[in-house]
Amino acid sequence: MTTMIDGTRIARRIRAQVAAEVAAATGAGAIPGLATVLVGDDPASAVYVAAKRRAIGEAGMRDFHRHLSAHATQDEVAAVIDELAADPQVSGILLQLPLPGRLDAVALIDRIPVIKDVDGLTTASAGLLARGERGLRPCTPSGVVELLDAEGVRLKSAHVAVVGWGELVGRPLTQLLLRRGATVSVAHEFTADLAAVTRPADIVVVATGVRGLIGPEHVSPGAVVIDVGIHRTPSGLTGDVRSAELDGIAGRITPVPGGVGPMTIAMLMVNTLLAARWSAEREDVVAQEASGMSGMSGMSGNSPAA
Numbered sequence: 001m002t003t004m005i006d007g008t009r010i011a012r013r014i015r016a017q018v019a020a021e022v023a024a025a026t027g028a029g030a031i032p033g034l035a036t037v038l039v040g041d042d043p044a045s046a047v048y049v050a051a052k053r054r055a056i057g058e059a060g061m062r063d064f065h066r067h068l069s070a071h072a073t074q075d076e077v078a079a080v081i082d083e084l085a086a087d088p089q090v091s092g093i094l095l096q097l098p099l100p101g102r103l104d105a106v107a108l109i110d111r112i113p114v115i116k117d118v119d120g121l122t123t124a125s126a127g128l129l130a131r132g133e134r135g136l137r138p139c140t141p142s143g144v145v146e147l148l149d150a151e152g153v154r155l156k157s158a159h160v161a162v163v164g165w166g167e168l169v170g171r172p173l174t175q176l177l178l179r180r181g182a183t184v185s186v187a188h189e190f191t192a193d194l195a196a197v198t199r200p201a202d203i204v205v206v207a208t209g210v211r212g213l214i215g216p217e218h219v220s221p222g223a224v225v226i227d228v229g230i231h232r233t234p235s236g237l238t239g240d241v242r243s244a245e246l247d248g249i250a251g252r253i254t255p256v257p258g259g260v261g262p263m264t265i266a267m268l269m270v271n272t273l274l275a276a277r278w279s280a281e282r283e284d285v286v287a288q289e290a291s292g293m294s295g296m297s298g299m300s301g302n303s304p305a306a
Helices: 007-024 043-058 074-086 105-109 123-131 139-150 170-179 194-198 260-300
Strands: 033-039 066-068 092-095 159-163 183-187 203-206 224-227 231-233 236-238
Touching: 007 043, 007 139, 007 260, 033 043, 033 074, 033 260, 043 260, 066 074, 074 092, 074 105, 092 105, 092 260, 123 170, 139 170, 139 224, 139 260, 159 170, 159 194, 170 183, 183 194
Parallel strands: 033 066, 033 092, 159 183, 159 203, 203 224
Antiparallel strands: 231 236
16 A cells, blocks of 8 residues: 655645744744735735745744835845844744746845745855855755654665656755765756656655656656646645555655645744754854954954054
8 A cells, every 4th residue: 555645744744843942042033034025916826925924933933024015126126134133133034926027036036045045046145055064054945854753764875756847846855865975867858758757766856846747657666756746626625646556556655735746834943943043053153253362352452452
């Protein structure tokens, strides 16, 4: 029998851990704050932002939400991001995508300081990931890895097929998996024989945005299948995988909903907590350096009081 991976349960545990750590923080300045920026009135985006804001409240974090008109200009959105970037109470900034088509999303995302880039989408964050340096990773790929870890799925030496080469999931996930010691094959829209890539894999992660793309012909018996896709249909939500057809074939599979989706929000909470911690660390270093410089100035007779 195929086992359903309960992403909701795993995400709930992670969020509870984050909330406990936030509650243990002392002083108002130690409480993380997340700013969500929503431009326009896209219904799906509004639902996603509302879910993130609920998670912020449940974690005991501060909520700095900004809702801009659909007619907001590039400069107006940039000004809001710059304001939030300069606010020491804001640990992380999330610009909800997609933006209205006339706005340059890449340019706006890159205005977010790397230390506040809780979505892990800036060019600077991508560079840190590529070099394996400390940084905030994209939430959905991080959630996939965390989910596999929670299920006890061994990544080192495993063969993973990542179906989809998008900037939000496929590319960063491939790098995360490679750094965990997995052998990764990547399929995309130009792959001639998709099954030839996916069937040999121990783990198949699908993030294409193509409803029902993956079926029994693509999966070997016992493989773990992670479905990142989500599509609204008249009969409810579904993913990139034809899950019902894989019952009895896949060893484990994520449902839609209740699989990767909850993990994405959980990792957003983790990233916000990390951003707050790393910001505090940086402030401590700056303060220590300033204190050291002040002491040196006094010893040399060059202090302002001398």
